[in-house]
Amino acid sequence: MPVSTRPAVLLAAASVAAASVAAGLIVAPSTANAAAPTKSAADTTTTLSAAEMAAAMKQVAAASTTAGAGGWRTDQKYAVDAPDTIGSFSGTSTTLVDPVKGLFTDTFTTEGYGSVTTFAAAGSGLYESVGDPEQLAALKMMKRTPVRYVFTADKKLTLAAHVAENAQSPASVAAEFTDAATRVTHADGTADYTAVDQEGAHVTLSVGATGVLTGAHAELEGEDGATEVTLAFGYGPQTVTLPAAAATIGAAALATGVAYLGMDTAVRQVANTGAAAARKAAKGKKIKVTSLRTVVRKDVTAHNRSAAVPVKVSNVTGGVKVQATNPWTRKTTAYTVKASGTKVTVKKA
Structure with a gap:
């Protein structure tokens, strides 16, 4: 099924499910069996109370924020298996953030259904990929078939606010976890924090030797199905190239085209x-x-x-x-x- 005809609710459900599990927030009255990190004789295991975990993650969030000051990315894999409710599907998403230039992009893909890409430019506005059948029909009528993105101007748009609402940043993921946990510290200075939240979601956060969050894995299995999410974080300058003018149309102009249909x-x-x-x-x-x-x-x-x-x-x-x-x-x-x-x-x- 092409992206232009995919059920919009599917991507919405996948996004919510993936984001919720990654943040340890899905509610389900059961447990899961997430794979435990590999251990060695040189590892040190420490049990952390909720308060200690919160303090540790506060430090991780701060270190991740500092490391990402010049740019960061999140690569996500997700799988949802809930045949009796929203269905079974899997996919990926990639988020790139350039705080220096105030740019953001995210591509969310569901296997078999296509992708949705967005760009945001602080002080300018939002670009969203065109996929709605009516919009595509309007572009054909307007003889603008090269257009791939619709632009909505927003001079008040800030990168921080957009990221907070639309992305899984390393700092935000770390800050969400305040449950009691087990920390396994490895000989190279890296560590894995494993926790089971109050609703039974098994979560493992991986922290690098410099104290930044490098990855996260979460699994939840309940009466309605199972969800699994894996996140990988990278730090450093990111290249975000906004859509070319020839591939872009203003939201008002496209709305007018749709109206004339x-x-x-x-x-x-x-x-x-x-x-x-x-x-x-x-x-x-x-x-x-x-x-x-x-x-x-x-x-x-x-x-x-x-x-x-x-x-x-x-x-x-x-x-x-x-x-x-x-x-x-x-x-x-x-x-x-x-x-x-x-x-x-x-x-x-």
């Missing part, structure tokens, strides 16, 4: 609304052509104040004609609204 419906609705208003104004009496024209023109004016598809109105024998022209195809759709005794007729012209 329904131009016939828009014009017909204006005609029917005007006809209904004319009948109401006549109060059961014979409808005067001059009155009908006045009422319909008033409705057209109101429509055009906010409509993506503006409508024109002109006089015809017995009433008016309302019409709109598609600026890309140059095709025109028109309906007549005419007085007929105590009735008003609406016909496609």
Whole structure:
């Protein structure tokens, strides 16, 4: 199934499931059997209370933030097996963050269903890959088929806020864990923290010799199915290249294109609304052509104040004609609204 026709709820569910497990937040009344880190005779095992774990992870989060000041990335693998609810699927995501230039990108892929890519530029706005069938149809109509991304301007967008809402940063993952844990310290200075949260999710956090979070693994198995997530973190400058202008369209322009796909419906609705208003104004009496024209023109004016598809109105024998022209195809759709005794007729012209 191509990305343009994938069920949107699938990616949403996968995203929520993956993010929730990675943060140890999925609720399920059961346990899981996550693979334990490999141990050696040189390892030192320490049991940490919840308070001690919180303190340790605070240090890890701080070290990770410092290490990622010039850039960082998250590579995620996820698998969800819940056939009776949201289904079974797996995939990956890759997040790159460039704090120096204020840039962000994320590609979320579900096997068999395609990918969704987003970019964010601080002080500029958000780019999202085009995949909706209506949007693709509008781009074809607009002769803009090279377009791959829709841009929404947002001068108030900040990188920190966008990352906090849309990414699994090393610092945020570390900070989430405050349950009692077991720490296994290895001879090379690296360490693994293993915990089982209150809902039964088994989590292992891997910390490098410099104190930064290098990876995380979580598994949860419950009555509704199982979920597994693996995260790998990297630190250093990241290259984020925003989409080219030729591959981008503004959100407002694309919305207008989508609106013109329904131009016939828009014009017909204006005609029917005007006809209904004319009948109401006549109060059961014979409808005067001059009155009908006045009422319909008033409705057209109101429509055009906010409509993506503006409508024109002109006089015809017995009433008016309302019409709109598609600026890309140059095709025109028109309906007549005419007085007929105590009735008003609406016909496609």
